[in-house]
Amino acid sequence: MEKIRVEHLDFYYGNYRALSDVSIAIEEREITALIGPSGCGKSTFLRCLNRMNDTIRGTRVNGKVLLDGQDIYHRNTKVVELRKRVGMVFQRPNPFPQSIFSNVAFGPRVLGLMNRRDLASIVEESLRGAALWDEVKDRLNEDALSLALGQQQRLCIARTIAVKPEVILMDEPCSALDPIATLQIEELMQSLKTKYTIVIVTHNMQQAARVSDFTGFFWMGKLVEADVTDSVFTRPQKKLTEDYITGRAG
Amino acid sequence: MSRYRMQRLGFALLTLISLVVVAPILAVIGIILVEGMGAISWEFITAMPFDGMKQGGIFPALVGTLLLTLGTAVVAIPIGVGGTIYLAEYARDTLVTRCIRLAIVNLAGIPSIVYGLFGLGMFVLFLRMGTSILAGALTLAIMTLPVIISTAEESLRSVPTEFRTVSASLGGTRWQGIRYIILPQALPGIITGIILGLLRAAGETAPILFTVAAFFLPRLPQSPFDPTMALPYHLYVISTQVPGMPIHIQHGTALVLLALVLSMNLFATIIRSYFRRRRQW
Numbered sequence: 001m002e003k004i005r006v007e008h009l010d011f012y013y014g015n016y017r018a019l020s021d022v023s024i025a026i027e028e029r030e031i032t033a034l035i036g037p038s039g040c041g042k043s044t045f046l047r048c049l050n051r052m053n054d055t056i057r058g059t060r061v062n063g064k065v066l067l068d069g070q071d072i073y074h075r076n077t078k079v080v081e082l083r084k085r086v087g088m089v090f091q092r093p094n095p096f097p098q099s100i101f102s103n104v105a106f107g108p109r110v111l112g113l114m115n116r117r118d119l120a121s122i123v124e125e126s127l128r129g130a131a132l133w134d135e136v137k138d139r140l141n142e143d144a145l146s147l148a149l150g151q152q153q154r155l156c157i158a159r160t161i162a163v164k165p166e167v168i169l170m171d172e173p174c175s176a177l178d179p180i181a182t183l184q185i186e187e188l189m190q191s192l193k194t195k196y197t198i199v200i201v202t203h204n205m206q207q208a209a210r211v212s213d214f215t216g217f218f219w220m221g222k223l224v225e226a227d228v229t230d231s232v233f234t235r236p237q238k239k240l241t242e243d244y245i246t247g248r249a250g
Numbered sequence: 251m252s253r254y255r256m257q258r259l260g261f262a263l264l265t266l267i268s269l270v271v272v273a274p275i276l277a278v279i280g281i282i283l284v285e286g287m288g289a290i291s292w293e294f295i296t297a298m299p300f301d302g303m304k305q306g307g308i309f310p311a312l313v314g315t316l317l318l319t320l321g322t323a324v325v326a327i328p329i330g331v332g333g334t335i336y337l338a339e340y341a342r343d344t345l346v347t348r349c350i351r352l353a354i355v356n357l358a359g360i361p362s363i364v365y366g367l368f369g370l371g372m373f374v375l376f377l378r379m380g381t382s383i384l385a386g387a388l389t390l391a392i393m394t395l396p397v398i399i400s401t402a403e404e405s406l407r408s409v410p411t412e413f414r415t416v417s418a419s420l421g422g423t424r425w426q427g428i429r430y431i432i433l434p435q436a437l438p439g440i441i442t443g444i445i446l447g448l449l450r451a452a453g454e455t456a457p458i459l460f461t462v463a464a465f466f467l468p469r470l471p472q473s474p475f476d477p478t479m480a481l482p483y484h485l486y487v488i489s490t491q492v493p494g495m496p497i498h499i500q501h502g503t504a505l506v507l508l509a510l511v512l513s514m515n516l517f518a519t520i521i522r523s524y525f526r527r528r529r530q531w
Contacts, residue, residue, distance in 0.1 A: 050419065052415065052418070052419060055414075055415065055418065056324075080418075080421055080422070080423055083418060083419055083420070083421045084420075084421035087419065088419040088421070090412070090415075090416065090419075092412075094412050094413070094416055096413060096416070096431055097435065098434075106417070106420060106422070106430065106431075107420040107421060107422075107431070110420065110421060110422040110423070110426040110430070111421060121290075125410055159420065160419075160420070163421055232491070
């Protein structure tokens, strides 16, 4: 099943064209990795998928991003609703400076869920989903910033899945973490993909090869190649892709 | 001279200069404390003045100042904080918002006596409020606004943008992000700004001179439309306008005013340091 379909997407910061003519299909309940050198547009592309770029002034989008067949850039789209369906995990772990519980409860709360018992069960469910419950169940009221960085990032994932999104966007979620914490996140992604569609931006090609089912390679604002991960890494169709994954370019 | 001795000389000089800054404050507090302590008694705080203010207490002036500060708070806090949230979180950089910012900066630079005259013309005369607590509080509130707005905006802007982004990414509206994440983080700074602003209002004489302050009115105000005595003006009056005024009453009055203002200041400092220790990004 195709979850997201992007058609001829152009993106501009002012006059600078950061993305040109990007088309890609993202499968439901798979992990799609976006790779490419810094500044190639992969993060910009990711942020187009939940319209996070809207908050930056002077940006402009052409083309279509279809989520379940509906164009998210259509003027009738409610952006707040869209972001409930398409959640995001950021590069640096960024829990709110509040308790662990409040962090996970934030999403459900802003969506209007106030009942303490319902909240508690969502918080538990989300923390379990993020493989963090056993580590924090006795300290839910402690400051989230007292957690280790890897735990903070899993907390951010729990916070994201607490609003029950359909798609989770991850923007280099492991780049601030040590190898063990990175491994934990990668394992977590495998269990998450049974329920969610995941799109991950990473500049770590091994990570893309390890975790993803489908890989897109960006170069200077263009999607050069997009295919099943195995094919991209073993039989790349384009010379540029081959040069990049073998370390000769980028 | 060796560079080490040069350095020691430099440090000594800088220490001396810093002491020069501290000295006047210590002197002011010291003198007022020593001279005024004798006047302080339960009666001095709670009694009406009589015998041309040479006897009795400062009760109506104290109450007047507290009421004025309260009135100022009621007017200035919602306008100041609301305006700041708009400016810091919502407003785009347009001609209108630039004008607003320019107005705030200029408001901060206006001499307090001009506020007093403006209050007289605007509130007392034009709006027919008469010499009243209402007119005085409004005048003081206008004077307080720039202090509140500039400190509050500073503390709102010091909350990392990331939190706004995260809140939005979780399906929160702009306002929900402000309400649940940004404001709690900025609150200590905002409270500090409010207290510092009110502090200035409580101690000012010029803005209340024509708008509210009574020379001698030995009873408590009954409504916001009554004039009242106020500590700073009372101090001015008994220090310059009443011949044969016992000096310890003057110092005692100054001591009460100073204690009021300094305790508010201390309170602001405590709040700030308490929250700053909890902030961890």
